[in-house]
Structure formats: structure tokens, C-alpha cells
Amino acid sequence: AQRVTQPEKLLSVFKGAPVELKCNYSYSGSPELFWYVQYSRQRLQLLLRHISRESIKGFTADLNKGETSFHLKKPFAQEEDSAMYYCALSVGGGGNKLTFGTGTQLKVEL
């Protein structure tokens, strides 16, 4: 069975500092990895997916199959980045069921 691990429950950084939210996964095949974000009092929404290789809101994430990681990075944190971030894994694409990590609360302080 697949598993997603986010080791940090809370990550606090200062505005302008680099951010890295860690995500590791276990799955024997070739999964698709996602980052979802949930801003305060809002619904869960897709931030980015590894196959699109995009940078969204300054965030990037690279799939490292050797280390089975999909860490989320941003060079300069902004106050509006404060939110709950979930790493998720799917087998067979974004339309298939997702296995979520436990989430990391990012707090950007002024």
C-alpha cells in the first residue's frame, strides 16, 4: 500500500526566508505526486502536480525517485503563504483516489 509522510506538523519561517516543506512517499510503482493547500476557512485546492513541472505562486516541487521525495520549495516566503499544505499521492493520475500526508502548517511571520 502507498504511504505519504510529512514529518513536520508546523513550520514557522520569517517573511522573505526560504521555505521547504518535506514530503516522502512509499510506493513500489510510479505514482503521481501532488501538493494541495488549504488556506484558513477555505476548501482544499490543488497547488501543483509533479507531471506538470510548473511553478505556482513561486512554489516548485521536484520528484526525486531515488529518495522517494517530493519536497515543496519557495525561495522567499510571503505572509499570504501561511496555510496548511498536504502532500498527496495518486496511482494513475489526478482523477484517481488520493492518499494524503498528515499535512504541514506553514506560518510565515513578519
Add this chain to the structure above:
Amino acid sequence: GAVVSQHPSWVICKSGTSVKIECRSLDFQATTMFWYRQFPKQSLMLMATSNEGSKATYEQGVEKDKFLINHASLTLSTLTVTSAHPEDSSFYICSAVRLAGGTYNEQFFGPGTRLTVL
């Protein structure tokens, strides 16, 4: 586009009663919807996959007779919690899959329904 709604947004019921939660895709058709459960300060756990016109597929450990899922149309899936007990109190979230027809399929999430069983 791609909005998913849930109704009700919150509900309080007595132990032993049944509660129905609706999940609607407002501006697209969804042959597949998912139901998740989220405990306080915890992650989303997939309960079941709802497929239009067929029986739902439940994850291991989820009682199908307790959590009845009906996906009667391409825009509506319902989750009925039967004979609810306090341990069923939770935040229930649905998602609907929008088929992209050549690009990436994507799940869009509803705002969630807070169920409290007294």
C-alpha cells in the same frame, strides 16, 4: 469553473438517527466522486469512491452498510450516515473529478460538512 458544493455545511443530530450529506458538481459533470473523512488536526482519509450508475467502492475498514453512498446523477453524490453514533462525528469532505480530455484530470474539493452526533 469547477465548483463543488456540499450540503449541509454543518449538521447536529441525535445518536441513532441517519444523516444525508450531498455533494454536487455545479458546473461540470463528474462520473467519479470521492468521500473523505477528516478528524481534528489530522489528514484526510479516503472512505469510498463513488461512481455514477454503479456501486461505490469502499476502502478497507469502512462499513458500507453504515456509510451509504448513492451517485444517481453526473452532478450529485450523497453520503448517508446511518444510525449515527458520537464516534461518527467528523468533518466529511467530497471531491469530484473533472475529466480534462487530453490534459490532466483533476479533483475539485467541496467545502466539507461538519457532523456532530450527540
